[in-house]
Amino acid sequence: xxxxxxxxxxxxxxxxxxxxxxxxxxxxxxxxxxxxxMQEVGKILANEPENLIFVHESHDLRFQSKLQQLPNTEExxxxxxxxxxxxxxxxxILKVARLREEVTRLxxxxxxxxxxxxxxxxxxxxxxxxxxxx
Numbered sequence: 047x048x049x050x051x052x053x054x055x056x057x058x059x060x061x062x063x064x065x066x067x068x069x070x071x072x073x074x075x076x077x078x079x080x081x082x083x084m085q086e087v088g089k090i091l092a093n094e095p096e097n098l099i100f101v102h103e104s105h106d107l108r109f110q111s112k113l114q115q116l117p118n119t120e121e122x123x124x125x126x127x128x129x130x131x132x133x134x135x136x137x138x139i140l141k142v143a144r145l146r147e148e149v150t151r152l153x154x155x156x157x158x159x160x161x162x163x164x165x166x167x168x169x170x171x172x173x174x175x176x177x178x179x180x
Contacts, residue, residue: 056152063145063157070138077131080124087117 047055090098090112099111101118150156154163 052152056149059145059148059152060157063142063149066138066142066145070135070142073131073135073138077128077135080128080131083117083121084125086113 087098094112096109097112099105099109099113099116101116146157150163155161156163
């Protein structure tokens, strides 16, 4: 593999790494927002369920929502997506770790810590020597 090919692979891998980090941050943000909303609603549901008032829901004025933003039933459809979101987060964490290792190997420096390492050949191109005992 030529130096130019290695530079291209390093650039591509670094770009994929940066994109994977952004994707992970977006997924975690989505999970955090959903979790925070679930906590707000859960607190009302656990302590004053009569005051959990949804948008466009008619109710007696003796019952008042304790939430600044009234929940709507559609936002709770998101709860059904918890398993796929958490699975995506785990997959993305593994992808980021793999790409970080690959960037470190190709560039000789960890992209997060800046620690130097000796660059190596591309994955699958590492020569191995096997010793046989007879």
